[in-house]
Amino acid sequence: MVRAPKPTTEQAIAQDDLYRQVDGLYRASLERLARAYELDPDKRRDLLQEIHLQLWRSFALFDGRCSLKTWVYRVAHHTATSHVIRNRRIYSNLVGLEELDIAGASGAEVDVDRLKALEQLSKLIQSLKPLDRQVIVLYLEEIDATSIGEITGLSPTNVAMKIHRIKSILKKKFRQGESP
């Protein structure tokens, strides 16, 4: 149970307005984020609802200390990370970006269409540890490196290293579709 202080009417209106604004701006992005964390459609819908709920609740405390984008992605990724922990997925074989090459090398099919490529990409993301998953999702959402650092708490060097790694993994993985 989240015990946030009961907002005044003005605060509640501001909270609702902020939520509407964010829903308009980030709805699709949040949906993709939920896809990166949950394969099962029913569970994914629950996760997405949970993300929206947590966002709405969090806006009672939003004070502009960080940008709205950072706030939204933090709350969304925190909620999704909790989902991963709660479902004990951290105990399955999630890998780090550093190990991904070996893990992903087996059975990589030559993809011919976008749907397959997307499926491969989703599988790859779902096999990652939560923090690495955050970085790759944010990278794919074209969030700049500084913001990724702000959201994840990783240093600029660390973010740069991880993005470099992600790029090379994706390149290897998706070069397989190149026509001979």
Added chain:
Amino acid sequence: MSRMEDSDLHKLWQDQAGGGTSINLEQIRRKAEETDAKTKQQLMANTLIAVILTACCAWGIWVHPDGMQRTGLALTMVWTWIAQHASVKRMIAPGLAGEAAFSTGLEFYRGELEKRQNYFRRPWLWFLGPVLAAIVFFMLPILRSIAGNPALIRNITPFGVILLVWILFFLVRTRREYLTAQKIIVGLSVLEGKNGLGEG
């Protein structure tokens, strides 16, 4: 498909067909009410277990004249409520929204794992202890008669074996969860170390 460029991958990811899940404020408020109601139910269920255990212990104190047994049952009652208090505190602690948004992904992940690790560090304190203490103190007269006549041990062997298997299973599971959380925390510390180097 020819080789994918970075921009293609961004596009591929961002263009994926969404379900167009629309969530309005009314649904969110309903979900908030449902979540709170669920938490209240869980709290009530936990409290009910504590009340039942307390009632059993109180009944034991009432009917058994043995001083040691009565003291043991009284201590079990206290222990039950201490564990219950900790459980309530855990359940009503602020979750994700609000304050948590001030933490970065790294801090939040570490915090969640530490909470989990703390919980699994002391299964005796929060759960096994009160339950086993209640069982032992209730069975004290039986255990005493077995001490006087070892041949009776056969009578409680099946119960003892089931209890032992259950305890072992519980302990192995909690230990595994504890160690996994610890391993991940160590990994995060290494990352934080690299973070420090990166910023320095």
